[in-house]
Amino acid sequence: MPAVVKKFSPKTLGHSLRAGVSACAVALLLVSCQGADTPATSSTSSPATNKIAEPAGLASPQRLRLMSAEQYTNTLAGIFGPDLKFDTRFPPLVRTDGLLGNGASSAGVSEAQLEQYQRTASLVAAEVTNPTHRTFLIPCQPADETAADAACASKFLGSVGRLLYRHPLPQDQLAPLVKDAGEVATRFKDFYSGISYVLEGMLMSPEMLLIAEVAEPDAKTPGGQQLAAYSLATRLSLFLWNAGPDSRLLDAAEHGELKTPEGRARVVDMMLASPRLEAGVRAFFDDMFGFDDFATLSKDPETYPFFTGATAADAREQTLRTVVDHVINQNADYRDLFTTRKTFMSTALAPVYGVPTGTGWTPYEFPADSPRVGLLSQVSFLAVHSHPGRSSPTRRGKALREILLCQIVPRPPANVDFSAVENPKSTIKTQRERVAAHLTNPVCAGCHKITDPIGLALENFDGAGRFRTTERGEAIDASGSLDGHEFKDAVGLAKALYDAPQLTSCLVERTASYGLGGSLSDQTKPLLPYLSQRFASEGYRFKSLLRDIALSTAFSEVAKGGTEVRAALNSSTPSANK
């Protein structure tokens, strides 16, 4: 590789190999549940300051993260293209501070997981080296397919290794791989067997699956530490693309482009312009919205016979399409997601919404007088946060507070007397009457008054998300309130949510921790007011928020107390192969 700094450009992005190669909050909230009407928030509100500048001296923890199944899949799709067929059912991460992604920074690896990694690695390696794929995925042909070929093996393993391990492989790391490939090729009289087995090993290596960040001294800050270039490239890539860095991003790391403010901004802007941003944005909102719950969502077939697995899958997809179109394609105000009538419709969803549609996914806009407005009135929110056979104002209100406002609604106390909410055989017909019982018991009322008035505004939608005006023959009263703002239906709730300052500060908090690779430390929390203020000044454009986080000092500076610098993996390390 010539020592020329290649600038990022949209055209250079893409498949690298294929084309190129080659408790405190809870305590606060309990007080709130028992007293005030407004729950505590776990985030810091944005202060009204005139000057928008990132606080000095912020640094994020140096992380060891476990690669998620989606990151693994996206990384391999980036290297080998999207056509490979393999099973990546890695165990889920543990949701931490609102995000599964945060769990990656503390997750351990069990023996059963290693078995799964090996199974997946074996399938991927076999796919890459089969006669269908190898002709275009392996950038050279061996002189003799029945024998070892060190030059071709080195070229392939070096280039793939750089992308899988997110840094160039030094000679002392590449040479044993080439040697192993040669021995296996000789043993089986098949060059591609050698490649396959070695690739399998690389795909289950801790170098691939454990993302261990490397720090180095920061010349600009005496005593400070910053992420080494490849680690910064990786953090950026996981944040914005939910995948390992591609070849161009690694080039930028190698040539020092990420170490200058201008170069880093140029790289980040190009990443934000890349088609791969969609995968990153999808992953973030899928995580933040708790869509892993879709994996087990099922409705009582007797109550909702039309609600099938396809309905659930499309409900998830509908919301993600809406979000991606809104925040990426339209670059629109995040708050408008909760008031927009624009969405996408599929054949499986049309019966639930009671609208006509064509085949496949088509853009759809609800009429101006429709009760459907924003994400809260989509099936994904309404159905997931309901019971199998009926709606649940409490679940919906709790979800809105916890997912969208970053507030914590405490669990019911263990000794609560449920007799007040038992269904009498009787005459109770609507959910409003049912949950009113919560308010008769002071122990229940404290928390239910911060959840139920929200959820009751969505009572015009049943447990599967269908619109209705009556429940068991009784007209539905969909009035409700959110932190003092009263409204008469879901449209009013959407407007109140739009105006809630926690709606945007919550997104800032979740996005920041997602980008910084784990729960926010005390050292990084002062970043939030700055980001919130910037977010507001940019008209609540999500891409601007991503950019501000990616370019913040806290993103690249790491706190002391981490490991010592390992020079071998810094950008100055000569690479064995690229």
Next chain:
Amino acid sequence: MDFLPRRRVLKGMLNGTAVTVGLPLLNCFLNSNGNAYADGTPLPVRYGTWFWGLGMASKIFVPKKFGAGFDLPEEISALAPVRDKINLLTNFTAFRDTYQNLCHYTGWVIQMSGSTPQSANDKPGESIDITIANEISRKTRFKTLTATATGDVRTTYSYENQTTPTTPEWSPTQFYTRVFGPEFQDPNAAEFTPNPRAMVRKSVLSGVMDDIKRVEARVGAEDRARVDQYMTGLRHLEKQLDQQLTKPDPRAACKPVKAPKEDGAMGGAAEMVSARHRLMTDLMVMSVACDQTRVFNMAYAAASSNTVKPGYEKPHHTCTHEEPVDETLGYQPNASWFTRKAMEEWAYYVEAFSKCQEGAGTLLDNVLIHGFTDHGYARVHSLDGMPIFTAGRAGGKLKTGLHIDGGGSPATRLGFTAMRVTGLDVKEWGTKSNNTSKEISEILV
């Protein structure tokens, strides 16, 4: 037949060389009583857990009679076929001490880890199944096998440590592939062919292990344990590869098992959960019979179970809280319907082990299955009056067919008993009020 070696180590035999060894099948490796191997080695004792959510209603669950021949109140009437193969232990307590009763969490964490969680984020440390597996299941292909019938990969009560829950098998077809797929070696096959890929994989794996050092050099002390854990996993793979090069001991109880055609509908309806539970159970039984593991976990339902009764609007958990007690019956009829379904599945689970012949008896004779739940009376989240089951005779170390009154003593006593029965040299288990050094002696032979 004694001249035949117990194991034929065939390391180094590659390239698919078929090796025909005059392997005698079935019981001829056992002694004349069928209760030990011919060389006197006893049949292994295995340990398993079985979980159901949301406890029971004592009025219709707890038998009036204690000891042998106990009665079967209506909520456990499904246990009639297995009554004499199990023990029912009632009136045990999970002590929360000074900590909050974390609904549907505190109860099972205490029973699996011996300690009370301080918060919902306080995950169990090493759970008892892992502690026992580290003692008795290190040499089998899998240290543990864990499955759930809920279809939810998050349903697990087994933890390697606080940050590493044991991921359950949630798909019957995947469970089959993992255990009985291409890597499975039938221990009773007349012909043994060493897997030529195994030696190659082992060689490549040593290079992967070298990568551990590179990663380790980059992480701080607080993360080093996680890297070490990765290394442990790689060693586990290495051991599995060694086993593929080694002729396994014959296992008389091991019979071919058919692959499930499909996973079935993945919903939470009770009949779907039951169907999945039975598929999983059959695979688990044969996994144990084929000595693929000696420690196994099955969750029929989750704590806070979301199992659905067709036509009934609320799932099990909500039902336990919101359904009124029927004045005539004296209990919650729909909540009890869910518990009865669970008991039907517990009976199926026990019977499945008892139908598998092993030596002169059955597989059940050589296991201890520890059945537990999260609450006594879920309606009020009670941690007292808790029911526990055992099934199996643990190689003749346990009596069965008894109903025992725990007298409010710690539920951890069963865990302690299980550790002692499976050979762990422990003098006590649990912390604070859950600490115990007292076995449930009534069930010991």
